[in-house]
Amino acid sequence: MTDLIETPVLIAGGGPVGMTLALNLARYGVRSMLIERNPTTTRHPKMDLTNGRSMELFHRLGLDEQLRDAGVPRENPFDILWITSLAGHPLHRFPYPSANQKTELIRRENDGSHGAQAPLRVSQIQIEPVLKAAIDASPLVDVHFGTAFERIVKQDEAGITVEIRSEQEGITRQVRAQYLAGCDGGGSRVRRSLGIELDGEMAVAGAHMVHFRTDDRALLQRWGPVYHLQSGSGTIIAQNDRDIYTLQAWLIPGLGVEDMRPEDVLEGWVGTKFDYEILQANPWTANFVVAERYRQGRALLAGDSAHQFIPTGGYGMNSGIADAAALSWVLAAAVQGWGGHSLLDAYDVERRPTAWWHLEASRRHMGVRMEIGQLYAEAGDLSADDASGTARREKLGANIARLGNAENESWGVEFGYRYDGSNVICHEPAAPPIDPLVYAPNTWPGARLPHMFLKDGAAIHDKLGLFFTLVVLDDTEPCGFEQAAEELGVPLTILRLNQPELRSIYERNLLLVRPDQHVAWRGDAPPDDAKGVLRHVTGREEG
Numbered sequence: 001m002t003d004l005i006e007t008p009v010l011i012a013g014g015g016p017v018g019m020t021l022a023l024n025l026a027r028y029g030v031r032s033m034l035i036e037r038n039p040t041t042t043r044h045p046k047m048d049l050t051n052g053r054s055m056e057l058f059h060r061l062g063l064d065e066q067l068r069d070a071g072v073p074r075e076n077p078f079d080i081l082w083i084t085s086l087a088g089h090p091l092h093r094f095p096y097p098s099a100n101q102k103t104e105l106i107r108r109e110n111d112g113s114h115g116a117q118a119p120l121r122v123s124q125i126q127i128e129p130v131l132k133a134a135i136d137a138s139p140l141v142d143v144h145f146g147t148a149f150e151r152i153v154k155q156d157e158a159g160i161t162v163e164i165r166s167e168q169e170g171i172t173r174q175v176r177a178q179y180l181a182g183c184d185g186g187g188s189r190v191r192r193s194l195g196i197e198l199d200g201e202m203a204v205a206g207a208h209m210v211h212f213r214t215d216d217r218a219l220l221q222r223w224g225p226v227y228h229l230q231s232g233s234g235t236i237i238a239q240n241d242r243d244i245y246t247l248q249a250w251l252i253p254g255l256g257v258e259d260m261r262p263e264d265v266l267e268g269w270v271g272t273k274f275d276y277e278i279l280q281a282n283p284w285t286a287n288f289v290v291a292e293r294y295r296q297g298r299a300l301l302a303g304d305s306a307h308q309f310i311p312t313g314g315y316g317m318n319s320g321i322a323d324a325a326a327l328s329w330v331l332a333a334a335v336q337g338w339g340g341h342s343l344l345d346a347y348d349v350e351r352r353p354t355a356w357w358h359l360e361a362s363r364r365h366m367g368v369r370m371e372i373g374q375l376y377a378e379a380g381d382l383s384a385d386d387a388s389g390t391a392r393r394e395k396l397g398a399n400i401a402r403l404g405n406a407e408n409e410s411w412g413v414e415f416g417y418r419y420d421g422s423n424v425i426c427h428e429p430a431a432p433p434i435d436p437l438v439y440a441p442n443t444w445p446g447a448r449l450p451h452m453f454l455k456d457g458a459a460i461h462d463k464l465g466l467f468f469t470l471v472v473l474d475d476t477e478p479c480g481f482e483q484a485a486e487e488l489g490v491p492l493t494i495l496r497l498n499q500p501e502l503r504s505i506y507e508r509n510l511l512l513v514r515p516d517q518h519v520a521w522r523g524d525a526p527p528d529d530a531k532g533v534l535r536h537v538t539g540r541e542e543g
Helices: 016-027 052-060 064-070 099-108 124-137 189-194 262-270 315-336 342-378 387-403 411-415 481-488 500-506 530-537
Strands: 005-012 032-036 080-083 090-094 141-145 147-156 159-166 171-182 198-213 228-231 234-238 244-250 277-291 299-301 468-472 492-496 510-513 519-523
Touching: 005 016, 005 159, 005 315, 016 032, 016 052, 016 124, 016 141, 016 315, 032 147, 052 064, 052 315, 052 411, 064 124, 090 387, 124 141, 147 171, 147 189, 171 189, 171 315, 189 299, 198 262, 198 342, 234 262, 244 262, 262 277, 277 342, 299 342, 315 342, 342 387, 342 411, 481 492, 481 530, 519 530
Parallel strands: 005 032, 005 171, 032 141, 080 228, 171 299, 468 492
Antiparallel strands: 080 090, 147 159, 159 171, 198 244, 198 277, 228 234, 234 244, 468 510, 510 519
């Protein structure tokens, strides 16, 4: 055992969530130590979509352009195509704009209804090296890949002591941190060390993943570049629209995994033999679970350690990126001393219900997939090149169109989630319902501040300060806020827009926006007790 290592925040897990948390902390000026048991970034083809909300958060870190360079070309569409098989017939296409087209739409329809950033098609294999280069370059992040979290030695009022182990050197060390963030995946050692259980359902579905390379574009791009090729038995994901693809084929009931050769799974789904190289193949099971709590003392959970969903809708990693944004500012407030301990409770109170919101959306999307799978099973012979075959395909395609594609269109789920139960939001009575499909821009306390381009052409999110920002639409004087912030030591930026016409979107003259871009308080005039408002939203005790 060597000398004790000390750090303000220890992050266990160097996947996208852990690395994003470290970068957010560094943005706030907080040092962290990040450990990851694997020696390199992932070689597994996990996620394939970084949604618009995550891209807003990556934009704050200055990484959005680098990530787009690593992903699928910006001019390529996000189309979803249902087919009989790759060797068969198309049934129905759901067209979606490319990142370039979406960016133009966001600029053209400047009404608050869009995110500030277009989504990104990118595999975790490509996203992680970009994040790894960023944490390696940061002087505030102490990076240790090939180092595993072993156990929590003790927690007390001053901090938490953790045992870690260098896999290459075989050396065990202890780290003393003010806070521990468990970002170490679905099998989280941090979560298990804390004795935190998972609520929900395990093994709700199973699939056989076959990750492969092929140059046969005549087959894989028969109908042009397509994001997802789907049938009743699974999905092929175009990872780079060139030569790398991933098949997620539903497991066949009654057939043991040991009997399912990857070659048979792939060729059976595609519908013909073709030239390919299997890069990786394995069965997996999906869960619908959320941790029973996200915080225990000075240890907190984020990402897959806190929640796991079927990837319908792409909420897994994207929820984790929002976790990192939410956790980073409350940890910064705690480390820097301007936030109270109630902020740490708020992280649990805000993000855990949001995980359930995303879980239920994923469950709904899975239900649609199952319904479509049943339609395939009942459709009869879809391969016949005669009038009856054409009629069956047209009927199935029409039914798929009728069921829709909420899996890729739930903008209310993506942008509209709200922290109604938060203990650090200044709530208003009778919160309106949230439509999972349609994002209606609003500034209800707890909601994300809607994106708008201002009269100087800049996005409002880019004008927000590093920590709290008081947005002033008109010439209302924010009496009391500046003095209260100075007296309390709360970092506050005043953003005077002089654009009262924005009230149709932002609804109030004054908006107090948190570091995570969510509205903490709003009003048409300054409150009688600005200091009380700031105490409340920063989790500070009265007095």
